[in-house]
Structure formats: structure tokens, C-alpha cells
Amino acid sequence: MSGSGYLDATLKPEGWNRPPVIEPDGEGELLEVAMGPHHPSTHGVFRMDVALDGERVIRLKPVFGYLHRNHEKLAEGMSYLASMPFTDRLDYICPMTNNWAYALAVEKLTGQEVPERAEYLRVICGELTRVVNHASAVGFLIQEMGASGTPLMYAFKEREKVLDLFESLTGARMMVNYMRFGGCRVDATPAWLDGVRKVVAGLPKFVGEFESLLTGNEILMARTQGVGILKPDLAVNAGITGPMLRASGVNYDIRKVDGYGIYNRFKFRVPLGDHGDVFDRFMIRLLELRESLQILEQALKDIPGGPVMDPKAKLRGFRPKPGEAYGRIEAPKGELGFYLISDGSPNPYRYRVRPPSLINLTVLEDMCLGQNVADVVLIFGSVDIVLGEVDR
């Protein structure tokens, strides 16, 4: 965090997969601007130290840590189950997928089985989360383009319906604390499933409206096409995951690759971008939203009865055998992984979150160099981050 002189850091690009060094054109002075930490476009407290040559970005250094609370250290001081509610607060737009990733990592460590109904409930909650996340991400992106409020509120209207469902299932709108090692905390009632069916039935209309409102818009196309291009080889090398990677044309969806849970039972496609610019990242999210609806329809049709917790699962006195495991899922923002080392005690010896939001920012400078300063806001918005996860 903090400290001046970041922009003087000498970079050695030769032989490295580093952002190029752009020389100013020699007229006038460089202007150093601190965008953030209290800039409305930064989705929280995040700072970009930018050096400008006129309107052109010459250097950009992201500065992290304003929201750092050492989540990992906290989790190492408490039992495995006790840190489940804290995972909600990582990416607070998508608490369900955070729960799922953590539960999956612990299940890998202990070899617990998850009952079928719980797997279906996880998929339903996970995909609803993806719908919420992608709709809000697109809404925020449009908002940062200057369309103040309206498109974002369209997205939030649908988000509210989903949050109501989460509230009636788990008791909380956002901090759901829903999944457990070996299942889910509570069962869904038939009435709740009908409610989900009703919301899902209404979503295609919303997506259609949202898309027609935005996609053909001349201003949007002019602002986003050809801006902030990310090349596929750099994207893979820099560990970019999620919609950002697929917008660059790399076919890598962990739901397909690992087939964790029961994802290999569902038919869905993986949308890919051609150019890897802001427009592609925006479109990929809308297309993925449609695919999520496909998965939701299949899951709601096939969901079986039965228990939602493995009867052999232990909640009290939970002590995994010594060993380690890395579990990962395709969270809406990218690959969310948990790495756990157990030494046989009730607390994890090492607990690590692999945050997609932080690692996707690795290439922020590469995408912004040479662009106008107004586009930095857009490019940053198209990465789709949540600071609770970046700083942990």
C-alpha cells in the first residue's frame, strides 16, 4: 500500500512477459494521478497510480490492501466450519459460490460424499449467483460508461428477486452461510423450488430486454470495441480465468474441465470471444447468463428427493486426517480455489484463498497502456472485481 515513487519503478521488459514501457512523446510534462481509493468507479477502496501523457496512459500501478483483514490468518485460528461464514464476505456479490468452493476443498481433503439433492441445490444456488453477478457486472460497466443508474437498476431489480429467494432459503440475503462439508445446511421446500422456477421463467425476458437495450447501442459500441485488448497467450500466462479468459477466445471453463459436482450431467455451451476487448467481455457475460438459465432449467426439472446432508458427516469434533488439498470451482469471476493443509487438529494448518479478482488484475496495466484515461475506468470495470476478495 501507499508510498510515493511507485511510478518510478524501473521495469525490465526484455525476455519477460511484462507490460511494455511506453515513452512519452516529449512535449509537456507527465501528470501523475491517483485514481482512488475513493473513486466511484473502483467498486470499493482501490487505487490506481496512473502516469498520463496528455490523455494517454503511460504507466499504471494498482495499489491494494485498503480492505485487508488477513482472512487467511483468521481462518487458521478457528475450526474448519467456523470460517464458512467468513467466506461469504470474500466476494460478497457471490456468497454461494464462495461457500461451495470452500466446501469442495474440504470434501477433497476428507473424501466426504455429497448427497444428490444437495448437489442439485448447489448447482441451482451457484447458477442463480452467476446470473446475479453477470447482470450486476454488466450494469456496473454501463454505469461507468456514463449511463447513470438506469441499466444498473434493471439488473438490480432481477438481483433482488434472487436475493429474496436466498433469504427464504437460508435466512440471509447476502451472508448466506448455506453449504456444509458433505451437503447443504437446510433443505429447500417445494414452494421454494416453485419460486425459483417462476423467477427463472421470467429471466429470459429480462435478458432479452437488457441485451436489446444495450447491445445495439452506438455509444456503447464506440466506447468498448477495440478498447483494452487482452491477447490469449498473455491471458493464459498471467493466470486470467473466468469470463475474461473466455472473452480472449480461450476455451477453459472449470465446469467443463473438472466437471466438479454434477456439472457433466448438464448440457450447456461455453461462449468464447474473438477479440478480447471490453465489448467481448461484456457480451460473454450476457451469453453466459443465457447458458446459466439452461442449466437452471435442467436442474430444476431433474432435482431428486432425499437428504441434503451426508448422514455420516461430522459437524462437531471435525478433524481431517493430516494432508493437503486444493479444490477449485468456476466462480462467476473466475477460478476460485481453496488450498488447505491439515495437521490433524481442529483448525486448518494452512488456509489459502486463490482469489480470481486479484489475479485477474495482473494484466490491468497491460490492457490500459496507451489508452485514454477515460477508458481506464471501463477496462477496469470489465475485469469485474470485488474488493472484499482482492484484499481478503
Next chain:
Amino acid sequence: MTVEEIKAAILAAVPGAGVEIVANPSVSGQHSLLIAPANVVAVATFLRDDAELKLDFLSNATGVDWPDKEISEKVKVTRAVTKTVDGAETTVEETVEETRKRVEPGCLEAVYHLFSVAKGHGPVVIRMRTANRSDQVELPSLTPVWRSAEFQEREIFDLFGIVFTGHPDLRRLLMWDEFKDHPMRRDYVEPDDFEYEPTAHDDVMKRAQEHVARVKAAEGAASAGQEGTVAGA
């Protein structure tokens, strides 16, 4: 490929690489490869570029702290004892249980989880260990091989204190630059005064305190003078 096959492939490509298999006893079956720091960049480049492995995607990089461990063991020792029995000295062998303590030196460990986007397999786990936890904490950086290590190695440096040589921009990531310790170490002690950290405002605060003191002194002198006059009248 199993870890044994990967180890053989590494040793064929980088002779004398120093690869050991670290078994993982849990059911996850994710065994890892412990690689000697001297050759790790060559090994990593091989893992990334090999046509069969093609581990082009470094997903997760993190640190683990293993503090010095004091191990006390009970050892049975047999020694000859001279005893006087009935006035005659005899040597008897006696077995005694003794507790011996030894210190197993700790280390800092960097763990990398590799996947292949091209082939869709993984994870392959590689780890490196520093010589100790105090003064020899350098490890070679893997940022030149996988760019995704850039921020993650900065985070390891910040929270664990492993110094990655060859990292292009090794600064603290989450804590502030002036911070001294490494909070994720097992023996980290929280500061007594959480509030006190030197900040850019220190000068201002100091001047403000001096100003307040001056004002109070002036007020005190004035009121003392007034009292003096009242008392005098």
C-alpha cells in the same frame, strides 16, 4: 501422468535437478514435487513448454511457514553401571529411559499449483523450501515463467517474508510499505498498539500537538494573570 513419471521426465530434461516426491497422505491424492531452488527456473520452463505436460497455467502460488520444531523423544539407553554387591564390585548392564530433545530446523515453503489449459489436466504441485526462516529466505522467482506469479509472489513476500530473487517488482502487496513484520508467520506477534504506525500525518500531528500545548500554555498564563488581578483587587 503420475508424479513419478513427471519426476522422471524432469530428471531426463534437466539432469541433476534435485526433485523429491512429497507424499500427501490425504484422500485428495495431490502429491507434490519438492524442487531444489538452484534449478527451479529451468524445471519450471520445462514444465511449461514440454509438449506432453504443457502446464501453461499457474493457478495458485502461496507460502507455508514451518517453524522450528522441538521434538522430545524417549530413548532407551543401555549403559554399564558398577554396583557393589556384598562387598564385591560387579558391572551390571542397566536399561534406562531418557528423554532427549532436539530441534528440527524449520523453513518457509512456496507452493505452486499448475494446470494445463491446452491439455485440461492438473493440478501438478511443486514446492520449494528456503534454507531457514531468518536470514536465508531467498528463492528464485517464477514470475518470468508464469506472469500470474507476479502479485502472488508479492503477497508471499509481504505475508511470509520469502524474498523472490529475479522478481521484477518485489514490494509489499497488502500491508503498507513501512510495515516491518510478516503477519502470516506462525510466530507473528501482534503489536501492542494497533493504532500506532508511522504515517504521512505524523508531522502534522506533531505540529498540532505543539500548537495545542502552546495555546493551552497561553490560556493558562492568561487565566492565571486574570486570577492574579482578581485576587489583587
